[in-house]
Structures are given as structure tokens and as C-alpha cells.
Amino acid sequence: MKLLFFIAFRHIFGRKRQSFIAVLSVVxxxxxxxxxxxxxxxxDDTMINSMLSMMPHVKAYDSVMSISNYSQEASxxxxxxxxxxxxxxxxxxxxxxxxxxxxxxxxxxxxxxxxMSGSSTAFNLSNITVSGSSTFPTMGSVIIGKQLAQNIGxxxxxxxxxISPADQSLYLTVSGVFYSGxxxxxSRVIILPLQTMQIISQSGDxxxxxxxxxxxxxxxxxxxxxxxxxxxxxxxxxGQQNYNLLYALSLERTVMILVMSLILLVSGFVVAVVxxxxxxxxxxxxxxxxxxxxxxxxxxKIFMLEGVILGIIGLIIGGALSLAILYVLKHYSLPFLxxxxxxxKLPVKLTFGDFMMTVVETFVIILVFTFMPAYRASxxxxxxxxxxx
Amino acid sequence: MSNIIELKNISKGYGKGRNRVEILNGLDxxxxxxxxxxxxxxSGSGKTTLLNILGLLDEFDSGTFLFKGRKIESLKEKERxxxxxxxxxxxxxxxxxxxxxxxxxxxxxxxxLKEGKISSQAKAYALELLEEIELxxxxxxxxxxxxxxxxxxxxxxxxxxxRPALILADEPTGNLDVETSExxxxxxxxxxxxxxxxxxxxTHSGELASLTDxxxxxxxxxxxxx
Numbered sequence: 001m002k003l004l005f006f007i008a009f010r011h012i013f014g015r016k017r018q019s020f021i022a023v024l025s026v027v028x029x030x031x032x033x034x035x036x037x038x039x040x041x042x043x044d045d046t047m048i049n050s051m052l053s054m055m056p057h058v059k060a061y062d063s064v065m066s067i068s069n070y071s072q073e074a075s076x077x078x079x080x081x082x083x084x085x086x087x088x089x090x091x092x093x094x095x096x097x098x099x100x101x102x103x104x105x106x107x108x109x110x111x112x113x114x115x116m117s118g119s120s121t122a123f124n125l126s127n128i129t130v131s132g133s134s135t136f137p138t139m140g141s142v143i144i145g146k147q148l149a150q151n152i153g154x155x156x157x158x159x160x161x162x163i164s165p166a167d168q169s170l171y172l173t174v175s176g177v178f179y180s181g182x183x184x185x186x187s188r189v190i191i192l193p194l195q196t197m198q199i200i201s202q203s204g205d206x207x208x209x210x211x212x213x214x215x216x217x218x219x220x221x222x223x224x225x226x227x228x229x230x231x232x233x234x235x236x237x238x239g240q241q242n243y244n245l246l247y248a249l250s251l252e253r254t255v256m257i258l259v260m261s262l263i264l265l266v267s268g269f270v271v272a273v274v275x276x277x278x279x280x281x282x283x284x285x286x287x288x289x290x291x292x293x294x295x296x297x298x299x300x301k302i303f304m305l306e307g308v309i310l311g312i313i314g315l316i317i318g319g320a321l322s323l324a325i326l327y328v329l330k331h332y333s334l335p336f337l338x339x340x341x342x343x344x345k346l347p348v349k350l351t352f353g354d355f356m357m358t359v360v361e362t363f364v365i366i367l368v369f370t371f372m373p374a375y376r377a378s379x380x381x382x383x384x385x386x387x388x389x
Numbered sequence: 390m391s392n393i394i395e396l397k398n399i400s401k402g403y404g405k406g407r408n409r410v411e412i413l414n415g416l417d418x419x420x421x422x423x424x425x426x427x428x429x430x431x432s433g434s435g436k437t438t439l440l441n442i443l444g445l446l447d448e449f450d451s452g453t454f455l456f457k458g459r460k461i462e463s464l465k466e467k468e469r470x471x472x473x474x475x476x477x478x479x480x481x482x483x484x485x486x487x488x489x490x491x492x493x494x495x496x497x498x499x500x501x502l503k504e505g506k507i508s509s510q511a512k513a514y515a516l517e518l519l520e521e522i523e524l525x526x527x528x529x530x531x532x533x534x535x536x537x538x539x540x541x542x543x544x545x546x547x548x549x550x551x552r553p554a555l556i557l558a559d560e561p562t563g564n565l566d567v568e569t570s571e572x573x574x575x576x577x578x579x580x581x582x583x584x585x586x587x588x589x590x591x592t593h594s595g596e597l598a599s600l601t602d603x604x605x606x607x608x609x610x611x612x613x614x615x
Binding site for chain 2: 002003007010011014284285287288289290291292293294295296382383386
């Protein structure tokens, strides 16, 4: 084996330009694959985390969306292991009107009424409030999304008019601004005290549902049935609520992997072309090696080794460069990339699984593409190989 | 002296039907231990084909081939490879050295293959051969930096490194000028005689043939002593 490695290395380093091209193709392919997967995972993760920052992990509700004994149900749900908080919520569409310095703005909003005491836990507000307070100082307060505030020109202390479907209106003072990173929430959701919400909706002392936050959002499918059995309420997990989106993300990722694999195939093809040329150039050398007792298997191994060595060098360089590129993307803001996607920095998430998938896929493709020229070399007849000019 | 090689009624041809061309037909040949023989003949007379059969590089159609008393046609491919590595040394018209390897590495290549490593004995023998071919100062040279004659001397040392039972040489100086050829002939002859080596050389050179014990000619697809 030592001799095979020796000859393989000598072939590779004896033909630097061709070897460089083969390695370069593997480097480019592995960078494209790794960086794309990491950005895709990062974007998916950011989107899901932004969504989960405000969305209940499990929503408990009844068939008429009117729960009267909500305090009792909320405390029952809170006692279930794995549940972080359970917040009674009144949810309704509404209209927000604001007469600001830039003019009169009217926009449709989603109104979320939550208890004054539970405001910080209900929507994770304590973490996502970017200005003002994450709690309601008075019954006449409202917390709005950053994008909505920007759109209408409102700021802390601004007074906005909220109109409910029951055609009731109230003037509320903006006491806080949140930023979830999820455009739909930041531009449409306003949060107000539950009692204020009940008044404006003329619903009485009821809520439309109970928002349940879990210690681990990915336990939702497991805990939702327990909530249902303990309270008799209907439940919907965040996964069920966003099934189409999650399915689209998963489909997009699968398609992306398939497309990126084509680039890997091209790199495998380049390696095969380089090896094919090498086999042609080395035909007489193969003849002499065979004359001196090399069997077909050893010739096959030499050329397989060459492909594998080129692939491994490409993967190592490609892996290192990918990590460097991902580091830059993660730590430095690139406005031309991020502005269009409502992001501050391009999110990257390189999982061990994704990294290994790139490595294994590249390796397998290189092996497959290396086999043909190596097999051709091993099948050369000694006498014909020696005659080769 | 015992026979190293014994060919009986060997036939070899190419093509089928009307296109069939017989190269060797009912050929008999013997080579004894330490015998230095040459074959002379016209181009296309089958000299190289015979050499390829003797070197286990090519198959024959019929007949019997005994190498040190062993029937060659019964050997499997793996055994033939080992046989070639350990029992036969090749010298070709063109040096056929591996340009990626140095002079010393080229000489050691068959030994490396035989032992899976380079033993100290093999190294010592390679150095001895380098001394004999007068290329000790070129030991680490790349092949491309050697002259034609030097390359052929390296090829001769490579053929001898595994102390094979048989050396087969196909026009070993066919590619060199007269003066260099004569030097190589003398060197080659001295090297093989010193080792009591069995040698069969195919040549057009009367000068080289005159150095051998027996001269053969290929006439009508058969070998005859000249």
C-alpha cells in the first residue's frame, strides 16, 4: 500500500496544473454546498425562531373561541411538566388609526389582549421589546411592532386609535415597541391589556384561547394531547398552524440539496477527466508496472487513490474556506445581502449533519467518477500498454 | 545444467479465419541456467512475440511452456504476476523508466513491489548495481536529466534488482548510437556473466549477438540456431 500511495502522490504532484484544476473543482463545489446549506439552515432557523418568539407553541381553545374559566384552565395547563407559561389571550382583527407628523395612517392589525400581569411571558416580550416597556403601565397602553411603528411614524408616547370589529374604539398610548424579526408580526400585531381588549370587543370576561409557551417548542406535539386531555380544550401546535410554511421550507431544502448535488457531480466529472488524461499519459508506465508484477487490483488502487487524494485535499481546503466564509457572514453585516430580507446579519447555521452530508456526498461522487478511469487503467493489456506511444 | 526455460511446440497467431496470421508455429526452445542467448531476425518475424510469451506478458495458443520445470499455462493471473516480479527481469528498447521516480527509486521499484517495502538488503544491492553501472553520482537524479545511455543502464540495473532467473531484453540498444551501444553491450554482458544469469536478448546488432553463447534466428515461424 505504501508503494501505491507513493506512486499516487508522485502522479499528483508531477502534474500540478491538472491536479490543481481537479482540487479547485472540489473546493468550489464543497464551498457552494456547505455555505448554501448553512445559510439555508440559518434562514430557516431564524424564521422559525422569530415565529416562535411570539407565536404560542400550543394554542388551547374551545369550539366557539370563548373560554370563561380561563384562569383555572391556565393554571391547570401551567402545572403540566414542560409548560413554561399559559396566558389567556383575546385575539381579534382590528383597525389602527394614527394621526402623526407624517399624516393620517389607517391600517389593519391583529389585536392580542393579554393580562397586564402576564405580558412579559405571553409573547416573550421581555426579550423582544426594543424600546419602552415590556409591561403595560396603564389600561390605556399598547405595545406595537417595530415595523408598524416605522410605517405609521409612531413612537413611545404616541397616541393611536384602535377600532374593534364591534365598532368600538379607544385611544391608547404606545408604551413599548417590540422586534420579533418576523415581518408579519412586527408590521401587524399590537398587544394590549386583556381587560381593555374585552371592553373594546364587548365580549365580557372571556378569552378566545390560551397561549401556551413550552420549555422546548419541539415538544409541542407531545404536550398538546396532554393539555387537551386535562382541560377538554381543543389544541393546535405551532407546527400544525404553520404546516404549509414548514412543508415549503423542507421541500425547498430538499430541492436545494438536489441542485447543489449537481455541482458536486460536475466536480466529480472534472476529477474523472483529469484522471482519464492521466491514465492516457501513463499507459506505458502502467505497462511497465504490470510487467514488473503489479496486478490489475494494484493499478486500480493507484488511480482510485489519486482520485480520493484529490477529493480529500479539495474537501479539506473547501471545508476550511467554507468555515471562513461562514464566519465572515455570521459576524459581519453585509447590507446588500441582508436589507432585502428584513435581517440585520445573514444567519448561518452549519450543523454537523449538513457538514457530514457534504463530505460524504462529495466523497461518494468522487469515488464513483474515479472508478471508471481507474478501471480502464487496470484493464489495459500489458503488451498493448507497453506499445503505447 | 538444468533448463530455466523449455518451450515445446508453441504456436501463436493473431486474427481469425482468412485474416489469421501465424507468428509462431510449433516452436521449440530451451535456455539453460547461466546461458546467454540471442535471437536475430527480420522485423515482424515474431521475435518480440516470443519474448512477450517468455515474459508471461502474452498468452500462446498451443504448446507447453515450462519455467524452472513449472507449467506456465496452469498459473493463475496472480501467480503469473508474482512469477514475473520475482523470476523475470525486463529490458526494453526504450528505457521505460518511471519519470516520477529518481534513478535509485526506479532501480528499487521491483524490489519494493516484491517485499512491500524497501529492505536494507535491496538498498545495498541497488547501490552495488549503481556502482557497477557507474551511475552512483546520479543516484538521486530525475530520469529526464539522464542521457539515453544512462537511462538504459538504469533499466538494466532495474532488471537485475530482484536477482531474477531470467533476463529478457528486447533491442536494448536499438535506440542508441553505435558508440554508446557498444559500451552498453559490454556492460550488460559483464553484468550478466558475473551473475551467471540466464539471458535472452532480441537484437539487430551483430556486435551484441557475438557476445552471446548461442545465436538463434526466427525462420518460418520457428527458431533455428545460426
